[in-house]
Amino acid sequence: MNSINKQKEIAVATVDEIAxxxxxxxxxxxxxxxxxxxxxxxIFALENKCPHKGGPLSQGIVSGEHVFCPLHDWKISxxxxxAQGADEGCTASxxxxxxxxxxxxxxx
Amino acid sequence: xxxxxxxxxxxxxxxxxxxxxxxxxxxDRFEITVFGKEPHPNYNRILLSSVLQGDSxxxxxxxxxYDWYKEHNxxxxxxxxxxxxxxxxxxxxxxxxxxxxxxxxxxATGSNPFxxxxxxxxxxGVISFRDIKDTETMIEASxxxxxxAVIGGGLLGLEAARGLLNLNMETEVIHLQDxxxxxxxxxxxxxxxxxxxxxxxxxxxxxxxxxxxxxxxxAQGLHFKDGESLYADLVVIAVGIRPNxxxxxxxxxxxxxxxxxxxxxxTSAPDVYAVxxxxxxxGIAYGLVAPLxxxxxILAERLVSKExxxxxxxxxxxxxxxxxxxxxxxxxxEFGEADDLKSVLVHDDFDGVYKKVNIRDNKVVGAVLFGxxxxxxxxxxxxxxxxxxxxxxxxxxxxxxSNAPMESPVVDMANEExxxxxxxxxxxxIVSAINEKGLTSVNEVKQHTNASRSCGGCxxxxxxxxxxxxxxxxAVNEVEPLCGxxxxxxxxxxxxIKAKQLSHTREVMNVLGWKxxxxxxKCRPALNYYLSVSKPEEYEDDYASRFINExxxxxxxxxxxxxxxxxxxxxxxxSDQLRKIADVAEKYEVPLLxxxxxxxxxxxxxxxxxxxxxxxxxxxxxxHAYGKSIRTVKTCVGxxxxxxxxxxxxxxxMTIERxxxxxxxxxxxxMAVSACPRNCAESGIKDIGIVGLxxxxxxxVGGNGGVDLRGGELLGKMNSDDELLDAISAFLQYYRESAHxxxxxxxxxxxxxxxxxxxxxxxxxxxxxxxxERMEVSLEHKGEDPWKELTYNxxxxxxxxxxxxxELV
Ligand code: SRM
Ligand SMILES: Cc1cc2nc3c(=O)[nH]c(=O)nc-3n(C[C@H](O)[C@H](O)[C@H](O)COP(=O)(O)OP(=O)(O)OC[C@H]3O[C@@H](n4cnc5c(N)ncnc54)[C@H](O)[C@@H]3O)c2cc1C
Ligand code: SF4
Ligand code: FES
Numbered sequence: 001m002n003s004i005n006k007q008k009e010i011a012v013a014t015v016d017e018i019a020x021x022x023x024x025x026x027x028x029x030x031x032x033x034x035x036x037x038x039x040x041x042x043i044f045a046l047e048n049k050c051p052h053k054g055g056p057l058s059q060g061i062v063s064g065e066h067v068f069c070p071l072h073d074w075k076i077s078x079x080x081x082x083a084q085g086a087d088e089g090c091t092a093s094x095x096x097x098x099x100x101x102x103x104x105x106x107x108x
Numbered sequence: 109x110x111x112x113x114x115x116x117x118x119x120x121x122x123x124x125x126x127x128x129x130x131x132x133x134x135x136d137r138f139e140i141t142v143f144g145k146e147p148h149p150n151y152n153r154i155l156l157s158s159v160l161q162g163d164s165x166x167x168x169x170x171x172x173x174y175d176w177y178k179e180h181n182x183x184x185x186x187x188x189x190x191x192x193x194x195x196x197x198x199x200x201x202x203x204x205x206x207x208x209x210x211x212x213x214x215x216a217t218g219s220n221p222f223x224x225x226x227x228x229x230x231x232x233g234v235i236s237f238r239d240i241k242d243t244e245t246m247i248e249a250s251x252x253x254x255x256x257a258v259i260g261g262g263l264l265g266l267e268a269a270r271g272l273l274n275l276n277m278e279t280e281v282i283h284l285q286d287x288x289x290x291x292x293x294x295x296x297x298x299x300x301x302x303x304x305x306x307x308x309x310x311x312x313x314x315x316x317x318x319x320x321x322x323x324x325x326x327a328q329g330l331h332f333k334d335g336e337s338l339y340a341d342l343v344v345i346a347v348g349i350r351p352n353x354x355x356x357x358x359x360x361x362x363x364x365x366x367x368x369x370x371x372x373x374x375t376s377a378p379d380v381y382a383v384x385x386x387x388x389x390x391g392i393a394y395g396l397v398a399p400l401x402x403x404x405x406i407l408a409e410r411l412v413s414k415e416x417x418x419x420x421x422x423x424x425x426x427x428x429x430x431x432x433x434x435x436x437x438x439x440x441x442e443f444g445e446a447d448d449l450k451s452v453l454v455h456d457d458f459d460g461v462y463k464k465v466n467i468r469d470n471k472v473v474g475a476v477l478f479g480x481x482x483x484x485x486x487x488x489x490x491x492x493x494x495x496x497x498x499x500x501x502x503x504x505x506x507x508x509x510s511n512a513p514m515e516s517p518v519v520d521m522a523n524e525e526x527x528x529x530x531x532x533x534x535x536x537x538i539v540s541a542i543n544e545k546g547l548t549s550v551n552e553v554k555q556h557t558n559a560s561r562s563c564g565g566c567x568x569x570x571x572x573x574x575x576x577x578x579x580x581x582x583a584v585n586e587v588e589p590l591c592g593x594x595x596x597x598x599x600x601x602x603x604x605i606k607a608k609q610l611s612h613t614r615e616v617m618n619v620l621g622w623k624x625x626x627x628x629x630k631c632r633p634a635l636n637y638y639l640s641v642s643k644p645e646e647y648e649d650d651y652a653s654r655f656i657n658e659x660x661x662x663x664x665x666x667x668x669x670x671x672x673x674x675x676x677x678x679x680x681x682x683s684d685q686l687r688k689i690a691d692v693a694e695k696y697e698v699p700l701l702x703x704x705x706x707x708x709x710x711x712x713x714x715x716x717x718x719x720x721x722x723x724x725x726x727x728x729x730x731x732h733a734y735g736k737s738i739r740t741v742k743t744c745v746g747x748x749x750x751x752x753x754x755x756x757x758x759x760x761x762m763t764i765e766r767x768x769x770x771x772x773x774x775x776x777x778x779m780a781v782s783a784c785p786r787n788c789a790e791s792g793i794k795d796i797g798i799v800g801l802x803x804x805x806x807x808x809v810g811g812n813g814g815v816d817l818r819g820g821e822l823l824g825k826m827n828s829d830d831e832l833l834d835a836i837s838a839f840l841q842y843y844r845e846s847a848h849x850x851x852x853x854x855x856x857x858x859x860x861x862x863x864x865x866x867x868x869x870x871x872x873x874x875x876x877x878x879x880x881e882r883m884e885v886s887l888e889h890k891g892e893d894p895w896k897e898l899t900y901n902x903x904x905x906x907x908x909x910x911x912x913x914x915e916l917v
Contacts, residue, residue, distance in 0.1 A: 029916060
């Protein structure tokens with residue numbers, strides 16, 4: 001998959017390797033990415049960096065489709081990386097795809 | 109059409125209440141300008157006492173913030189004093205040079221503290237207690253100085269003194285009379301009040317007249333007339349107030365003690381009104397908010413309707429409440445002695461309860477209550493209504509004394525009777541707000557009706573009324589919900605877990621109808637804890653619901669690295685441990701080694717991935733420095749080496765730490781054992797602090813050295829090591845079962861009371877035995893050392909610690 005027009009996909013883990021609500025940290029080149037698996041096995045991926053002060057979101061408490069940052073408890077949407085409530089900020093989110101139990105990350 | 113120009117001098121409680129009342133009826137009629145001498149928007153002066161006592165913060169007591177003035181198109185000049193009223197040309201002038209014309213003028217300049225002419229009262233460190241600045245000065249002074257003197261044993265003086273005690277100052281109260289609060293209390297109640305306040309740590313100097321405040325630039329103390337003196341770095345003068353009428357006098361308004369007003373708050377000059385403490389009606393200038401608000405309401409009506417409405421202001425009956433925690437005082441009407449008065453008396457020195465109701469011609473005319481003020485609303489109503497009580501008997505006067513089950517006084521109050529005196533809110537208003545707006549908590553009632561917004565004295569009544577209105581079984585949100593995902597309180601959730609035998613966090617959220625089906629970072633750890641305490645034998649930890657520190661058993665740091673604190677029982681180590689720590693530090697290039705405040709060593713800045721390997725190499729148990737669990741047991745040198753030691757503090761500390769380590773608790777639990785009262789292990793500020801004495805141990809509980817510094821209180825003396833361990837078990841287990849998650853022992857004890865804890869943990873033999881037994885069960889099931897477990901559990905290691913590196917192809 002190295003056509004320039006297509007998004008780059010990369011296999012990062014198997015679905016079974018990621019525990020529900022316990023994110024997996026994956027480092028691609030210099031970027032750390034947190035991969036989330038929710039109760040219904042949906043996979044999400046966010047840059048592992050809280051929009052507040054860079055806290056590692058992979059270490060947060062995951063509730064439904066949100067993660068609470070371990071440093072100061074900001075609530076971040078797994079869908080788009082946006083901070084919820086009164087807090088403002090957004091962290092990069094990545095598309096994911098699952099095929100044959102393998103989780104692929106869509107890089108932009 | 110030009111709007112009528114309304115000018116208010118004095119941006120305080122009475123004046124702004126009047127404006128609020130006007131805006132309620134005619135939001136757009138007037139062009140309003142407000143002058144305030146203080147550099148603040150209108151705030152709740154009453155609550156300065158609670159700011160000083162540490163129960164509120166300055167930012168919480170603002171009544172109308174700057175935005176509010178903007179939203180209502182009010183021009184506000186703060187920090188600017190009106191210096192002249194020109195009643196001929198109908199305009200006012202301010203010190204800042206502003207000239208402002210009016211069609212209607214309200215003077216609401218309040219009072220000034222009365223400063224008696226004591227030589228030296230101009231020195232630094234001598235202040236009154238009236239405004240934000242005074243309050244800030246006291247708080248600042250308490251950081252630098254230790255000794256405070258309050259001149260004046262009245263309401264204000266005592267509230268100031270209580271605040272200074274809370275700020276950790278030694279506080280002496282000087283009073284001219286032989287009786288505290290003599291203007292509100294009779295000698296008996298006064299005596300009981302003094303005793304109670306002495307117990308709280310206040311020291312009194314009665315019948316003392318201050319002759320001079322001495323000191324160089326700053327006050328250093330007081331000389332009394334009788335030749336005695338006293339050292340003090342801060343002197344608060346609270347001997348009374350004087351209506352602030354200088355401006356009115358100079359502008360030609362008719363004054364006596366204050367500005368003279370008629371029943372419609374009109375002064376001697378046309379279109380000039382006065383309201384609040386600066387106004388004198390029928391010879392009385394009031395100094396409490398309730399009557400001032402009554403005046404404000406009438407003045408608003410007068411200004412809005414142009415025609416004098418109704419009968420106008422007819423004076424007020426005032427009642428007193430002292431805002432000092434742990435002291436319940438109430439007084440109203442004629443409370444003293446007189447030949448034509450008969451009184452009903454209850455005087456119980458043992459329980460510290462005193463009640464006196466004065467009756468003239470079969471009518472209640474005054475009352476004093478001390479220690480139990482539940483009857484105060486009833487009495488205030490009786491005094492107001494002037495009802496003949498000859499038929500109904502004593503039960504109705506003091507319902508708390510009759511054996512019949514107490515019914516709340518709100519039940520038979522009429523709809524137009526006042527519940528919140530401060531804000532003039534009557535029963536009917538509250539009931540209709542509850543019904544129409546579907547209110548379910550005191551807080552909501554406060555937001556929608558203003559009831560209990562000021563001194564808070566009527567909160568119990570509002571709460572009763574809420575219950576009565578919603579009916580039995582209605583869900584009254586009295587207590588704080590556990591978090592935003594539910595309306596249930598901590599207690600209710602704990603109950604439900606027990607009653608419904610719930611066994612998993614998801615099950616709890618599901619069965620109890622969580623609004624957020626998957627919970628949040630507040631409730632999930634709490635539920636996980638409650639479940640573990642309810643079923644220690646079988647509960648399996650839900651580590652996805654744990655805060656990261658407790659999930660990976662290390663403290664997360666600001667850059668995402670972790671710290672490692674191995675356990676060193678009782679703060680004792682040896683060369684073997686030190687060598688291992690040194691080796692690990694070198695091998696893993698640990699950036700910082702540090703001695704902690706808990707008598708052990710911290711390895712800081714460790715990569716997440718390295719944690720299991722480091723634990724393996726260290727081969728020491730986890731110190732749980734990250735956990736809501738037993739932290740450290742600090743010890744002092746003790747009898748083996750120290751010349752003062754009376755007990756083996758190190759041995760006892762190690763025994764305790766070994767016994768309770770790894771036990772999960774609502775919040776962290778810190779302990780210490782010292783071997784004599786010199787207390788080198790700082791047992792006085794620990795959740796459980798032990799002090800050894802010849803032949804026994806003292807056990808202190810509820811100490812805290814953190815955010816809310818609190819000294820531990822003596823739970824009891826234990827005559828043997830076993831008795832001590834039993835007491836610790838019973839205490840800890842009761843804390844584990846009844847505290848809210850994330851409630852330190854200090855806050856928990858403040859909430860439930862030391863006496864209650866003593867009764868359960870020490871006095872009730874049966875309960876004590878049960879607690880100890882349940883503790884033993886919990887200790888048996890507390891599991892092995894988490895570091896050991898994680899080091900060798902490949903699955904968890906992969907799940908929790910792996911940082912996977914993926915190559916881009
Ligand atoms: C390591 C240590 C500082 C040191 O280098 O000495 C420390 C470090 C932290 N303390 Fe502490 N406290 C340490 C002794 C204390 C003490 C002193 C003591 O225990 O004698 C206190 C005051 C005593 C007390 O708690 O009553 C103390 C009061 C706090 C508080 C305030 C607690 C409170 O109830 O007010 C917090 C915040 C909290 O727990 O919510 C806190 C929280 C923290 C945390 C865990 C912050 C956090 O939640 O992530 C810090 C971790 C820093 C890091 O980057 O690893 N730390 N902390 C000490 C570890 C002691 C140990 O060996 O276990
Ligand atoms: C510590 C404390 C505790 C209290 N506790 C209670 C309590 O529990 N219950 C109770 O009922 N009452 C209590 N009171 C009394 C209550 O606060 C007052 O009765 C009430 O604030 C008086 O309202 P006011 O508007 O008349 O005066 P203030 O609230 O004093 O307002 C007057 C304002 O006018 C300003 N001003 C004065 N002259 C000028 C001028 N020339 N130009 C511009 N502005 C001017 C002043 O700076 C002040 O801000 C307490 C008071 C204090 C100080
Ligand atoms: S507490 Fe007492 S016995 Fe212990 S070290 Fe201090 S002085 Fe010595
Ligand atoms: S860094 Fe995430 S909340 Fe502060």
